[in-house]
Amino acid sequence: MNHDDEPDPVARLRAADPAGNVEPRAGFADELVARTTGPDAEATGESASAADIAAQGTRRPRWQAIAAVAASVLLVGAAGYGLGATEGMKNIAGAGSPPASLQTGESSENRTDGAREPGIGAGAADQTITDSIYPSGVGRNSFSASGLSSTVGTAAAYAFDPNAGSIPEKLAPLAAALGVTSPAELREAGWSAGPQDGSAPNLTVSLDGMLSFYYQNPLINPWLCSDGAEACQPVGEAPSEEAAIGTLRSLLSASGRNPALFEFTSHRWEGSPTRTAEARPVIDGHRIDQAWSAEVAEAGVVSANGAVADVIGLGGYPVVSEQEGFERLSNPRFGGSMTLLPAAGRESADAPDEWVPPTEPPATPQVGASLPWPVHEVRIVSSRLGLASQWQPDGSVLVLPAYEFTDSDGGVWSVVAVDDSRLDFSSE
Numbered sequence: 042m043n044h045d046d047e048p049d050p051v052a053r054l055r056a057a058d059p060a061g062n063v064e065p066r067a068g069f070a071d072e073l074v075a076r077t078t079g080p081d082a083e084a085t086g087e088s089a090s091a092a093d094i095a096a097q098g099t100r101r102p103r104w105q106a107i108a109a110v111a112a113s114v115l116l117v118g119a120a121g122y123g124l125g126a127t128e129g130m131k132n133i134a135g136a137g138s139p140p141a142s143l144q145t146g147e148s149s150e151n152r153t154d155g156a157r158e159p160g161i162g163a164g165a166a167d168q169t170i171t172d173s174i175y176p177s178g179v180g181r182n183s184f185s186a187s188g189l190s191s192t193v194g195t196a197a198a199y200a201f202d203p204n205a206g207s208i209p210e211k212l213a214p215l216a217a218a219l220g221v222t223s224p225a226e227l228r229e230a231g232w233s234a235g236p237q238d239g240s241a242p243n244l245t246v247s248l249d250g251m252l253s254f255y256y257q258n259p260l261i262n263p264w265l266c267s268d269g270a271e272a273c274q275p276v277g278e279a280p281s282e283e284a285a286i287g288t289l290r291s292l293l294s295a296s297g298r299n300p301a302l303f304e305f306t307s308h309r310w311e312g313s314p315t316r317t318a319e320a321r322p323v324i325d326g327h328r329i330d331q332a333w334s335a336e337v338a339e340a341g342v343v344s345a346n347g348a349v350a351d352v353i354g355l356g357g358y359p360v361v362s363e364q365e366g367f368e369r370l371s372n373p374r375f376g377g378s379m380t381l382l383p384a385a386g387r388e389s390a391d392a393p394d395e396w397v398p399p400t401e402p403p404a405t406p407q408v409g410a411s412l413p414w415p416v417h418e419v420r421i422v423s424s425r426l427g428l429a430s431q432w433q434p435d436g437s438v439l440v441l442p443a444y445e446f447t448d449s450d451g452g453v454w455s456v457v458a459v460d461d462s463r464l465d466f467s468s469e
Contacts, residue, residue: 137304137323140330141380141427141443141455181414184370186421186446189363196426196442196458198358199324201251201331201350203437208232208246211296211349212254216244218295219256219342250438251331251348261340263314277314277339282307285318285337292335292345293320304328315343322352327428329440352440359460363424366444369456370421374466380445380455420449426458 209225209232216225216234221244225234235243242258259265266273280288285307290300303320315338321328333347361369369375429443442458457464 137321137326137328138425138427139445140321140328141429141445143429143431143441143443143455143457181416182371182419183416184367184419184421186367189367189421189424191362191364193362193365193460194360195357196360197325198355198442198459199352199428199440200355201348201438201440202353203248203250203252203350205351205353208248208252208349211252212244212246215254215292215296215349218292219244219258219345221256246349250350250432250436252350254345254347254349256342256345258341258343261338262343263338275314279309279314279316280337280339282316282318285316285335288337288342289318289320289333289335289345292342292347293333296349303333314338320347324352324428324440329428329430331430331438355439358442358463360426360442360458361460363426363444366456366458367421367424367446369444370446370454375456380453419452419454421446421454422449423447429455429457431457 212225212232212234216222219242221235221242223235225232225244225246228237231245231247233243233245235241237243237245239259241260242256244254244256246252246254263275263277264273286305289305293300293303300320302323304323305318305320307316307318309316315336317334317336320333322331323329329352331348333345335345336343424444424446427443427445428440431439431441433439443455444458446454446456448454
């Protein structure tokens with residue numbers, strides 16, 4: 042209970058979780074470990090069990106640490122890029138250039154040429170391994186480039202408008218399209234239609250700068266087991282790419298949006314009974330990094346999310362040249378960061394490498410010896426001017442001109458392109 046004698050919000054959240062009481066079927070953990078510890082482990086009968094792993098405490102193979110750090114690097118920007126076995130990553134309407142990214146750790150969006158996986162925020166625990174693979178954008182980097190333009194110009198900026206019209210009225214057609222018949226009610230920082238206890242479909246719109254919505258239907262979720270079931274094996278055939286994208290198109294239309302202004306992709310994790318379709322708004326030929334998404338099963342939409350607020354124009358803004366944008370990569374005020382891990386880093390993260398435990402501590406540093414201070418040499422080979430979303434301190438969301446620089450290893454670095462004269466550097 043809190044100080045207002047209301048139920049604890051964490052307890053309410055747990056109670057609303059439709060998977061809160063789900064227990065893994067017998068042998069699930071051991072099967073997962075078997076698949077993880079090596080491609081031939083199950084065939085040879087030498088795979089470790091969950092108990093074996095637990096008995097080893099915090100020890101882990103070096104390749105697992107590298108993979109974990111690689112995952113953290115994927116989320117250093119507002120657009121995170123994941124790796125995984127997927128099917129059907131077909132670009133349906135290749136109209137826009139990839140979304141640029143500005144922020145650190147705000148979201149886990151993905152490009153339309155890569156599949157999204159859950160990720161983790163970058164931390165210091167494996168910084169040494171990160172440095173050995175590739176600079177993460179927060180370390181010591183020395184940038185170089187040649188042939189960048191010194192021409193300045195202007196570019197349009199945009200913003201999400203969460204205050205245009207009534208939120209319940211915006212929510213009603215989307216709720217109807219998703220089969221939620223309950224009226225929307227204002228509840229704790231958002232509007233919600235349908236029960237929140239996992240007993241029926243629910244649609245919620247948050248009072249953030251984009252009016253982000255989330256929908257779930259636990260009644261048709263193939264990943265949920267019935268109460269008391271000892272084993273749970275998802276069943277059903279995943280919809281086709283065309284069917285999943287068609288479903289998402291219908292949701293966009295129901296919400297008053299024109300699907301022709303979006304770019305669609307679809308993917309399905311291997312063995313999954315669901316398929317995910319995504320739609321990214323295309324503005325001035327650029328995809329922006331705030332997508333609509335729908336996970337679709339045989340029986341219909343399992344979950345969906347997106348932004349109910351419309352995007353409006355803010356007019357033209359002066360932008361710096363490519364050369365000045367490049368120089369911002371080394372300026373702490375702009376926090377230029379890597380937003381896409383290069384292919385070399387992905388290959389290192391995927392390649393298993395047996396971890397050899399140390400037999401003695403590292404050497405003692407010598408008096409007067411040079412102090413290690415590794416600096417990564419990053420050579421920029423191309424640049425482009427795009428658009429990237431930027432969350433403001435008050436929660437509003439801008440879509441700003443941003444430069445995206447690609448280095449010689451395929452890594453991508455982004456900085457805001459708006460001229461200093463139109464940026465407010467105050468800290469309050």
